[in-house]
Amino acid sequence: MEERGISQAVIQRLPRYFRYLGELKDEGVERISSKELSELMKVTASQIRQDLNNFGGFGQQGYGYNVEYLYQEIGKILGLDKTHHFIIIGAGNLGRALGNYINFERRGFIFSGMFDQNLDLVGMEVRGIKVQPMESMERFIKENDIDIAVLTIPKAGAVAVAERLVQNGIKAIWNFAHVDLNVPENIQVENVHLSDSLMKLSYNLNRYMRENE
Amino acid sequence: MEERGISQAVIQRLPRYFRYLGELKDEGVERISSKELSELMKVTASQIRQDLNNFGGFGQQGYGYNVEYLYQEIGKILGLDKTHHFIIIGAGNLGRALGNYINFERRGFIFSGMFDQNLDLVGMEVRGIKVQPMESMERFIKENDIDIAVLTIPKAGAVAVAERLVQNGIKAIWNFAHVDLNVPENIQVENVHLSDSLMKLSYNLNRYMRENE
Numbered sequence: 001m002e003e004r005g006i007s008q009a010v011i012q013r014l015p016r017y018f019r020y021l022g023e024l025k026d027e028g029v030e031r032i033s034s035k036e037l038s039e040l041m042k043v044t045a046s047q048i049r050q051d052l053n054n055f056g057g058f059g060q061q062g063y064g065y066n067v068e069y070l071y072q073e074i075g076k077i078l079g080l081d082k083t084h085h086f087i088i089i090g091a092g093n094l095g096r097a098l099g100n101y102i103n104f105e106r107r108g109f110i111f112s113g114m115f116d117q118n119l120d121l122v123g124m125e126v127r128g129i130k131v132q133p134m135e136s137m138e139r140f141i142k143e144n145d146i147d148i149a150v151l152t153i154p155k156a157g158a159v160a161v162a163e164r165l166v167q168n169g170i171k172a173i174w175n176f177a178h179v180d181l182n183v184p185e186n187i188q189v190e191n192v193h194l195s196d197s198l199m200k201l202s203y204n205l206n207r208y209m210r211e212n213e
Numbered sequence: 214m215e216e217r218g219i220s221q222a223v224i225q226r227l228p229r230y231f232r233y234l235g236e237l238k239d240e241g242v243e244r245i246s247s248k249e250l251s252e253l254m255k256v257t258a259s260q261i262r263q264d265l266n267n268f269g270g271f272g273q274q275g276y277g278y279n280v281e282y283l284y285q286e287i288g289k290i291l292g293l294d295k296t297h298h299f300i301i302i303g304a305g306n307l308g309r310a311l312g313n314y315i316n317f318e319r320r321g322f323i324f325s326g327m328f329d330q331n332l333d334l335v336g337m338e339v340r341g342i343k344v345q346p347m348e349s350m351e352r353f354i355k356e357n358d359i360d361i362a363v364l365t366i367p368k369a370g371a372v373a374v375a376e377r378l379v380q381n382g383i384k385a386i387w388n389f390a391h392v393d394l395n396v397p398e399n400i401q402v403e404n405v406h407l408s409d410s411l412m413k414l415s416y417n418l419n420r421y422m423r424e425n426e
Contacts, residue, residue, distance in 0.1 A: 015409035082419060199293065201385050
């Protein structure tokens with residue numbers, strides 16, 4: 001499968017295709033045209049065709065897309081047929097929310113460990129996983145084949161913790177700390193800056209209110 | 214201030230400028246050139262100039278940007294000089310994490326109410342706010358001048374709850390439910406689809422591993 005040169009914008013849209021196709025599959029839909037998918041997803045049919053053509057395309061003229069096949073193929077492209085073990089650093093509410101989210105397991109992401117510097121939280125269980133002190137982190141990563149770390153700690157400590165994670169073999173960081181991490185280029189980082197998202201909502205709300213005063 | 218025609222891509226970058234400028238301000242930096250800001254933020258100086266020119270630009274040739282002024286102006290553009298009251302629907306871990314995040318208050322977002330259909334959670338307190346049953350939601354919105362609702366409930370109920378929110382005067386929804394809401398165009402929606410973000414990370418991780426095997 002040829003994947004080079006695919007823009008991050010396309011990659012960003014793939015999970016949404018995957019979500020819609022999963023729902024169609026669950027509803028028993030076997031095939032769908034790009035036009036129908038376009039109406040459902042509220043994007044143009046031409047965008048859909050273009051996006052899926054990046055991967056060689058899966059449609060057949062006059063037949064449409066095979067939902068199950070397309071769902072499986074996009075899942076493979078996204079790497080969801082592989083298993084990855086992840087740890088969560090930060091056992092606050094956000095860390096616990098993510099640890100409790102069982103859908104991640106269904107996608108091949110196995111919640112394996114949780115760490116916090118707050119000793120009051122150490123020993124607490126989140127879905128059967130005991131919170132460990134930060135000192136145990138390095139060893140745990142090495143012994144348990146951990147690929148992904150989820151950072152749900154305040155920004156003050158996040159940059160230093162990210163460096164420790166990378167030194168110990170973590171390959172990807174899902175970063176919820178409100179700071180840009182400074183890690184080598186071969187480390188994959190996906191930022192979820194919740195404040196930024198709220199500010200964008202605020203901007204759009206205020207613009208709308210000004211324009212309609 | 215002329216704002217029409219500003220792309221969502223630019224809007225999406227504004228909170229990041231705001232964050233960096235806030236940090237510079239806290240460090241006592243009074244002015245900064247687009248070149249210095251570019252090195253700090255790892256975007257091109259020309260992008261910075263272009264982005265800020267959308268708002269008339271705040272730089273002076275040979276002087277650079279006044280950090281405090283630019284911080285304040287971007288804050289105003291983002292609507293952070295206004296106060297908005299928000300409620301959280303869903304008192305699970307994620308809802309509680311957001312309710313406990315005091316930085317939102319510093320940006321003018323006042324956490325005012327919390328609702329859940331699970332009666333075991335009703336009465337629980339999150340930062341002084343008591344969780345109420347869903348039946349109390351409509352009246353609370355009207356009596357407390359609520360603009361924004363944060364949806365942290367499973368996707369099954371989210372579309373119906375969003376409709377109730379809109380009927381009762383909510384103008385903006387910060388949606389964490391893993392489903393696209395179906396609301397009128399004048400309602401501002403900002404989606405945080407955490408699974409989509411994790412899948413994007415998964416894609417990049419797997420692609421990197423394949424290319425470097």
